[in-house]
Amino acid sequence: MRAGKPLAAARDRHLEGLAERDRRLAYELSAGVLRRQRELDSALHLDRTDPRLHDVLRLGAYQLRWLTRVPKHAAVSTSVELARETVGEASTGYVNRALRQMERDGERGTTDGATHPDWLIKRWTDRYGETATARLIEWNDARPPLFLQPARWSLEHLQQELRAAGVEAREAPFGAGLGVHLTRPSSLPGYSEGGFIVQDPAHALVARFAAIPAGSVVFDACAAPGGKAVALEALGARVLAGDARHERLGRLADTARRAGVAIRCFAANLEAAPLRPGSLAAVLVDAPCSATGTLRRHPDARWRLEPGVFARAAARQTRLLADAALLVRPQGILIYSTCSLEPEENEAVVESFLKSHPSFRRAPTRGAVPDALLTPAGDFQSLPQRDGIDGAYAARLLRES
Numbered sequence: 001m002r003a004g005k006p007l008a009a010a011r012d013r014h015l016e017g018l019a020e021r022d023r024r025l026a027y028e029l030s031a032g033v034l035r036r037q038r039e040l041d042s043a044l045h046l047d048r049t050d051p052r053l054h055d056v057l058r059l060g061a062y063q064l065r066w067l068t069r070v071p072k073h074a075a076v077s078t079s080v081e082l083a084r085e086t087v088g089e090a091s092t093g094y095v096n097r098a099l100r101q102m103e104r105d106g107e108r109g110t111t112d113g114a115t116h117p118d119w120l121i122k123r124w125t126d127r128y129g130e131t132a133t134a135r136l137i138e139w140n141d142a143r144p145p146l147f148l149q150p151a152r153w154s155l156e157h158l159q160q161e162l163r164a165a166g167v168e169a170r171e172a173p174f175g176a177g178l179g180v181h182l183t184r185p186s187s188l189p190g191y192s193e194g195g196f197i198v199q200d201p202a203h204a205l206v207a208r209f210a211a212i213p214a215g216s217v218v219f220d221a222c223a224a225p226g227g228k229a230v231a232l233e234a235l236g237a238r239v240l241a242g243d244a245r246h247e248r249l250g251r252l253a254d255t256a257r258r259a260g261v262a263i264r265c266f267a268a269n270l271e272a273a274p275l276r277p278g279s280l281a282a283v284l285v286d287a288p289c290s291a292t293g294t295l296r297r298h299p300d301a302r303w304r305l306e307p308g309v310f311a312r313a314a315a316r317q318t319r320l321l322a323d324a325a326l327l328v329r330p331q332g333i334l335i336y337s338t339c340s341l342e343p344e345e346n347e348a349v350v351e352s353f354l355k356s357h358p359s360f361r362r363a364p365t366r367g368a369v370p371d372a373l374l375t376p377a378g379d380f381q382s383l384p385q386r387d388g389i390d391g392a393y394a395a396r397l398l399r400e401s
Contacts, residue, residue, distance in 0.1 A: 002055075007034065007300040020184055028143070032066055033058045034299040035141050039114045040065075044098060053091060056082045060099045072103050115141050116302055120292075124341075128385070135385035140295045140302070146185065149177045149204050151230060151259035153195035161189040173388050174370055176201030176208075194258040199227040202293070202382040202392035203339070205373065206286075207231035209380040209394050210335045211365035216281035218333075221270050221324055224248035226255030226263075228286055228337075233261040237282070244269035270323035282333040283324045287317040289338040289345050293384065293391020310344040317349045325357055328399045334360065337380075337394035346393040347379060354397070363398035 001010045007030065015023045040061045046054050060079030063070045076099045083095040116137055124133040150158050158178065162169045167188060169178045185191055185198050207228050212218050214236030220229045223241035225248065233239045241263050243252055249267055256263040268274060290309050295302050321336055328334050338345050354360060364378035375381050380394040
């Protein structure tokens, strides 16, 4: 991950073959260190420490402060051994003293917002207020839940199989799937059979909000990893799924295969899609974005953000939306969505698009999702601190002529 890979990709590559308990502990340690990195670095005075020891010390300190089930002596001794392997014998005394001092202090970790960049906290506080921002930070710093959406199996069948396996499942917020205790999806009944896909309720609700008429052809233009494409097909649409990122096409194809859906997948960006202009009943642009609505699932992402990222993302999103508009036929639907909380990437992009494309207008379908998830303009917006699901945004636009 330190070399630039997203944490999820590093996890999937390096934790294969571990027993489930070890895999979960390894992920908890890495994700926890990333969430609490700023706090840990301050407590350990890492600005005065050999950089090669930084992650060793963070791992030990995180266990001492936040993982009560790990014996303190084990956290210290393991860190000392890691220091020996990583740097050499001369480093072990320093690591031992630093962590023993933290153990003697007995100080529990803080929850005062130090787990996010200051500029991001201020940005959210200005928009949501202090109380809601505190709830958002608390949400981001908690372990993410696992939500399942039925695929080859019905919801009832999935519930029955989980119950028979002793897996406690609860209805997801807004009736969008099932929530289960955090575990490895492949260990659940129905995984190999394609009985379900893993998808947060927010993203399943975006597919409902799209309200694509049954039988209509929809082009999911930024489809990988494929969750929304599967959801659209399950709701009756005929789906073409494309993505310009070749490295993600395998995952897109695998999602479609497992779910048993008739989705045609191909590698193409919007400018080069093998589709005639004005030929499609619907196009979905699930645009690449800052992903501030999903920081709970990607604890490394918060430290990669910087204030200029939203304007750069909006410029790209505006281009994607304009390219997608060319493919929509008269009376067709254009859906724009993100997993961002930021206005620059959401309503501002849509407002700019509508000003330059007068043939389009907002056309939300009332009743597709609960009214509580609609903005005054009629767009979809879920907020983690309010709704208990990922943050997501979508606008449904109709081409009138």
